[in-house]
Amino acid sequence: MFWKFDLHTTSHIDTLLEKDDVTLTEVMDEEDVLQECKSQNHKLVDFLVRPQCMEDLVGYITQEPNDDVEEKIKYKYPNISCELLTSDVSQINDMLGEDENLLMKLYSFLQNEPPLNPLLASFFSKVLSILIGRKPEQIVEFLRKREDFVDLMIKHIGTSAIMDLLLRMLTCIEPQQLRQDVLNWLNEEKVIQRLVDMVQPSQDEDRHSNASQSLCEIIRLSRDQMFQVQGCSEPDPLLATLEKQETVEQLLSNIFIKEKNDSAVVSVIQILLTLFETRRPICPPGMNHPSFSVNQSILDAVRPRLKDFHQLLLEPPKKTVLNTTWGVLDPPVGNTRLNVVRLVTSLLQTNTHIINQELIALNTLGVILDMYFKYLWNNFLHTQVEICTAMILAMPSTQSESPEINRDQEDQEPIRENILIKHLFQKCQLIQRILDAWGSNEKEQAEGGRRRGYMGHLTRIANSIVHNSDKGPNGAQIQQLISELPEEDRERWEAFTSGQLADINKKNTVDLVSGLCFIFSDDEVDFKDSGFHQDSSIQQAFSDYQMQQMTSNFIEQFGFNDEEFADQDDVGDIPFDRISDINFSLNTNESANMALFEACCKEKIQQFEDAGSDEEDIWDEKDVTFAPEAQRCPRYCNPWNSSKRVFHHARVLILHGFLPIIKQSCCLDTEEWLPNETTPTSPRGNVGDGLNPEEEPASDRITETVTNGSMKETVSLTVDAKTETAVFKR
Template sequence: MFWKFDLHTTSHIDTLLEKEDVTLTEVMDEEDVLQECKAQNHKLVDFLVRPQCMEDLVTYITQEPSDDVEEKIKYKYPNISCELLTSDVGQINDRLGEDESLLMKLYGFLQNESPLNPLLASFFSKVLSILIGRKPEQIVEFLRKREDFVDLMIKHIGTSAIMDLLLRMLTCIEPQQLRQDVLNWLNEEKVIQRLVDMVQPSQDEDRHSNASQSLCEIIRLSRDQMFQVQGCSEPDPLLATLEKQETVEQLLSNIFDKEKNDSAIVSVIQILLTLFETRRPAFEGHLEICPPGMNHPSFSVNQSILEAVRPRLKDFHQLLLEPPKKNIMKTTWGVLDPPVGNTRLNVVRLVASLLQTNTLIINMELINLNTLGVILDMYFKYIWNNFLHIQVEICTAMILAMPPAQSETPEINRDQDQEPVRESHLIKHLFQKCQFIQRILDAWSSNEKEQAEGGRRRGYMGHLTRIANSIVHNSDKGPNSAQIQQLISELSEDDKERWEAFTSGQLADTNKKNTVDLVNTHHIHSSSDDEGEFKDSGFHQDSSLQQAFSDYQMQQMTSNFIEQFGFNDEEFADQDDVANIALFEACCKEKIHQFEDAGSDEEDIWDEKDVTFAPEAQRRPRSSGSTDSEESTDSEEEDVKRDPFEPNNGSSDDRMEVDTTEGDPKDPLRSNSPVAMETCIETGDPLGVTASMHAEAQPPSSPGGKAGGRSDAEETVTTETVTNGSMKETVSLTVDAKTETAVFKRVLKSYRYVQPIGGQTSAVYCFHVSH
């Protein structure tokens, strides 16, 4: 609306720029300077690209503000300068990207000592990032000439904005060959090795986190790029360096050959998890393979990574037994000494990823170390740590569902008529060494005993239920069903009976409770169902309750219609759109149908009736024409007692009561139905509404040509009191003599007019339309 009618005023900036001595700060103090710049106001842009202005803008975002500046406006001009420089205006980009003196001033920010001001660093990174995207050749050439660029980036990697800038160089450069040149250049500068060196105990947590995140993003970005550009002949040098065995060995050496540091260990594990990202385990014993196309060689686990990790499995196992020292943690249910900690939780995640590779040498190493046994011990010890529980569930689900590793030797079944099957060493270890079945049964029994004594249900019981279901599922079908059945049959008689009783009893009952039909238990209704419930709720015959309920239902019908079709009051008034009328009518008919009483033999108040203007002899007598709210008539008291939702009997009038205070008492406009609103008719209506209304609606006559209106030639105004139940509303009824149209100036809650069109009856319902 604002731009359509050109209502915007001229910016004060144009007037300001006409001054000869205008300063940059004066321009930046204008509230709409950013909008005008993005709109490429020629006067403003020409002013900003002046050499002195450009230099000042760069200075604001690269130099610390003075300490004597008030804190609330300390970073006002640096912030506005950044927004102006990154407004993506071609002239500004050209001037900044092609002026080496400005680039050197910008680059000088990196040469400051650590730590950098994080806010200014974000401004610097944002400006340089947009230049990399818009002027890649010039910026790359400029940066490559700076021999200390990579050193400075690594030095300030603890600042998140600098890490973002490094990643921008890998994503914002569009020309493929130029991007490949940048990758080769960064690889020659040994950026991967330098980032790896940042992840060690001697560095702070910010460097650990940002260096780790940078390496993880490089892995993902490189793999995504290789997947998208299938025809790329050159491999990604940064990814190749990261996947080298010596690089992974250096990462592991950083955390195991020095003092234990929780932050460094977690950061290294995050990098390893990213290297192992190939497919995701699902629940219920199923394994979800990568989406189609993700079987690209870059997405398979590099054997060199596994070779580097295997000798360090014993160190990871030891971390589960002796994690970095943690303080005692007091919780609402007890004391954790020690708590699980981030280190051990991430080690369990790493074990889950290693199991996912399904490599024999890894599986056998985990079996020899009994790592799975230690993880199960943690599961049953830390009964409230669901982060741990879900990882243990993933581990067990994968072991039960994965086919045996390719290098595992097949064993011949005892039955000669069956084909040989390859047995999983992990499943055998889980059932025999770890006593998987027995521990599940013992934990379940212990929990039920505690609950029977008034205790709380243990936090791992939901996961334990799914683990037990995974065993049942994979014993019935799957690549390891025969082996699982065999191992269960080899249990002691007592354990076997307990397991059978458990699966057919407690587990089955729990599954039944977890799969209750919620629709049958809880009556879930839509808005229309809710209306039906209210209708049958046995409301008292009090009129105020009935009126409130009537208003509520009408509002619900209106709001539901508007939500469904996206109309507003103004749109209802536009009768040029015939489709709006049809949709509105269809929706209203559907809504009104909900109020119908199918079992009633009485006359339906919602049944369509033709509008007829009753003569004076048929008009309903009124006891009073006053609009004073303190007065009450017998007919009004009768209306108060009447249920507005009850069908009218034969003696009732099918109309709302209309009282008048002005005009001719013999006004022929008094009728059995409300007069149609102006919004429902319009000249030129293709449905012929106007013609039929003209035939029925006649202007009122009054002595002297005036009846409370302004002019007998233009319109006649009559004040009406509309009574609906116990509610009365005063409205103004205007009759236009030229168009012969009757208009209510105050909207009723809801009403309908019916008129014949081409021998048929048409109904239009109107709600909350104001004029």
């Protein structure tokens, strides 16, 4: 409406620009200069695209401010200049993208010696990025003419803004053919090899991190592009270079031939983990796509280096002793060893026979298990070990692994041997170590000690063994390996799985009914001393009322309040999505109950979604006739139904005091109220003692104060014994 009626006042910039001697800084000092520029104020835009103004704007974001400038305004003009140049105004984009002198002035920022000013670098990257998006042909042509462009990008790769600019060139250039040309150009300039050379101990951590992140993003972006554009005839040259065996070998040589460096090792492992990432096959069976499997050349390059990674687990880069509240770690696990374990997990996921054999020969899994039980409180390590064991127990054996005949019974099918499972049970003695660790933990706890930090993961590992021995693809082999354990260990395992493990699983299982009993505490409602005759129908009525109380408590526990059920005009806008997060499994015929409930209430209670319509008011005086005996609803309509109407109708019934009057609640059980045939009575007293049925004796009147929006009113309910109807009155 503000713009529709043109109620805005004229900007002071218009008056300022009428001056002949107005300067750029004067204009930039105006508070609304950015707003006016983005709204394409013609006078302002014409002023900004003047050659001198454009040159000054570019100069602000490429040149360091003078040291004598006050600190709080030192970067004021560079910041405003960046915002003006990236306001996405076509005249500014045209002027900047098509003027080579301005582009050279902008490009000169890269020619500064490192380290670059990070703030100015972000301004420079932002401006060049928007030009790449808006003027891709001109910018690509300009950059390809600069022979030192790739050299400068790699030189400043330690500055995050420059890394972002490189990635922007891979993602934001359109059309597809132009993007392909850029990829070919960057590949010819050996950008991948240069980034790989940055990840070595002689470089600083910033270069390690940014070069590694750049390579990881190139892998992901290239694979995504290949997956989405399946009809593309040309492969991604950067990805192809990265996946070459010699490239991966060079990457590994950087960290193993020279001194060990924690940052460089972790950065290389991050690149390898990204290379090992695969997509889930979502295409039709039989369709082959490189995103679904790991390139064999990568595995061929990594396999000879497995012994070096294994040695890193034994002798990681030196770490200072770490004092913790739980004791002294000498040495701590460290980022290097944790990432080596992650690498082993990814290698196991490829399920390559020659890799599996190498890991078994090195006993890498045994070393990882030693670390698991040594470092009691490193849950990052425990999680990776749990994933490793679960993967080994569940993975099928490789094709190279020969089947082994079970000679105990010749009629049994041959068991295909999984060499990793055999190694895990025999060489690594996984079951014995689980039993020993469990016993030691219980002993420490009995002596007043704390529960060890890995016990939760150990429980899941034990459960994984039990599950896979019963239903897993390697179940027969696991059962056979367990049967080959020494008799003492086998008996201990059987006692453990049927005793301690079963007990802890029972404790860890959340019983929904128990949880509901806790939520629906009926401490506040005691029906033992109600004073009513213990008739079965009355007992049922109170049982239904108790269910109503539990429903109310449930509503309060999960955040529903009275206002959400009020009959306000805007009740339809009340958020009602929280109930959808609650999952109950109740054996009820919900659709039938709902239909019966609606039939019982639709003519007497106005649906709250119709609030504000011209239909009758639910608070108007009216008769309520209950269904006859033959049409009663089945007992216990589902109180947890997520429909708004169910909660609203139940709420209205509760507010009007139906439950104490009828034998059983109309909400939960629609059995009618039938007065005594000889002496008509109501639960509060007699109404057939010769009194006029239209009169309202005090003993027969039930009042209830209800809130309707901002008003409160008291309504009364009178039961007519002759017509067997209930009448609301204000």
